[in-house]
Amino acid sequence: MPSTSLRPRADLPSRVRAALERAQAAAAERASALTARDPSKLKSLGKELARLEPVVRAGERYLKLSADLAQARELAGGEPEMAALARSEVAALEPAVAALETELTVLLTPHDPLDDRDAIVEIRAGTGGDEAALFAADLLRMYTRYAERRGLKVEPISISEGNLKGIREAIVAVRGNAYGDLRSESGVHRVQRVPVTEAAGRIHTSAATVAVLPEAEEIDVKLEDKDLRIDVFRSGGPGGQSVNTTDSAVRVTHLPTGIEVKCQDQKSQLQNKIKALEVLRSRLLDRMLAEQEAARSRERRAMVGTGDRSAKIRTYNFPQSRVTDHRIGLTVHNLQDVLDGDLDEFLKALRIQRQEESTEG
Numbered sequence: 001m002p003s004t005s006l007r008p009r010a011d012l013p014s015r016v017r018a019a020l021e022r023a024q025a026a027a028a029e030r031a032s033a034l035t036a037r038d039p040s041k042l043k044s045l046g047k048e049l050a051r052l053e054p055v056v057r058a059g060e061r062y063l064k065l066s067a068d069l070a071q072a073r074e075l076a077g078g079e080p081e082m083a084a085l086a087r088s089e090v091a092a093l094e095p096a097v098a099a100l101e102t103e104l105t106v107l108l109t110p111h112d113p114l115d116d117r118d119a120i121v122e123i124r125a126g127t128g129g130d131e132a133a134l135f136a137a138d139l140l141r142m143y144t145r146y147a148e149r150r151g152l153k154v155e156p157i158s159i160s161e162g163n164l165k166g167i168r169e170a171i172v173a174v175r176g177n178a179y180g181d182l183r184s185e186s187g188v189h190r191v192q193r194v195p196v197t198e199a200a201g202r203i204h205t206s207a208a209t210v211a212v213l214p215e216a217e218e219i220d221v222k223l224e225d226k227d228l229r230i231d232v233f234r235s236g237g238p239g240g241q242s243v244n245t246t247d248s249a250v251r252v253t254h255l256p257t258g259i260e261v262k263c264q265d266q267k268s269q270l271q272n273k274i275k276a277l278e279v280l281r282s283r284l285l286d287r288m289l290a291e292q293e294a295a296r297s298r299e300r301r302a303m304v305g306t307g308d309r310s311a312k313i314r315t316y317n318f319p320q321s322r323v324t325d326h327r328i329g330l331t332v333h334n335l336q337d338v339l340d341g342d343l344d345e346f347l348k349a350l351r352i353q354r355q356e357e358s359t360e361g
Contacts, residue, residue: 016108020059023049051116068089069093106351109355118177121171121172122210122211122212122279123210125169126208130163133166133168135206136168136208145341155175156170156171157171158170158171158262158263158264158279164197180351183214186313192319193317193319213282215281220281220285229252231251249264259280261276262276263275320333323338325346
């Protein structure tokens with residue numbers, strides 16, 4: 001079984017108090033008239049407060065229960081009539097404090113600034129034909145349900161439909177500090193089940209790939225007009241009366257890298273161009289970050305396994321209602337809940353693994 005906790009640091013109480021003080025100061029700064037006139041500062045403070053909110057919630061409870069535990073331990077060694085009651089209280093408080101220590105150690109581990117970004121999620125059907133496209137649609141639904149559970153917004157950018165209500169490719173933006181958790185979803189997802197097209201009842205194995213990119217800002221990646229080729233063409237597939245009647249679809253090619261992005265799901269050519277450039281920036285930022293990571297340490301494992309997105313990361317086995325994440329050796333037997341967006345157990349374990357790796361040499 002994977003490790004599901006980090007060892008609490010001795011200075012945890014002081015770090016919790018510092019975080020509570022910072023949250024209070026950030027809230028006051030955001031409420032000031034000066035900040036109200038600075039949209040960039042307002043956005044930055046909003047993201048910081050959203051990240052600190054779970055720290056405040058857990059931190060206040062941790063400090064209170066820690067004080068109660070210290071008092072109970074002191075009474076446990078005193079007068080006999082009070083000692084028995086105090087020992088009972090110690091037994092109840094110790095696991096609660098330990099759980100909060102683990103939670104806060106995770107929450108207070110220095111995070112990547114990119115974790116506060118929106119996420120661009122790209123899902124593509126892999127090997128398996130129509131069954132792979134159906135599985136890609138299942139994954140899109142899974143991430144949509146996850147976002148709904150977390151109060152995040154999913155914004156479709158480009159969706160290419162397949163047969164039987166499957167999806168050949170889907171690109172969506174998940175708005176609201178989503179990258180930090182979803183970044184670990186990058187890789188090959190494998191499904192084992194009896195396809196709807198299988199008459200003999202045999203189990204087939206199919207796959208879909210997921211790539212999660214941090215949303216790039218113009219300050220991260222500057223696009224020069226001379227480096228872009230922009231083509232327009234008629235939209236294809238489902239989409240209403242305008243489909244195949246106007247040249248509203250857009251293809252943007254980044255000439256230096258050959259990266260190509262198509263978008264046809266928006267209402268106008270301009271909107272499709274804006275969305276395509278958004279995806280292009282994120283892909284270029286992802287490429288730049290991957291190159292930097294490789295230069296720093298080619299042997300150190302990166303975000304997903306070895307950092308190679310061709311690596312199988314998770315298997316969804318329908319006959320056994322089993323989901324296994326191969327990177328952390330974690331298996332659960334609630335497949336339907338996972339497909340309904342209950343990814344918390346996996347994402348927490350993956351976040352802990354990532355944080356442990358970041359503190360190694």
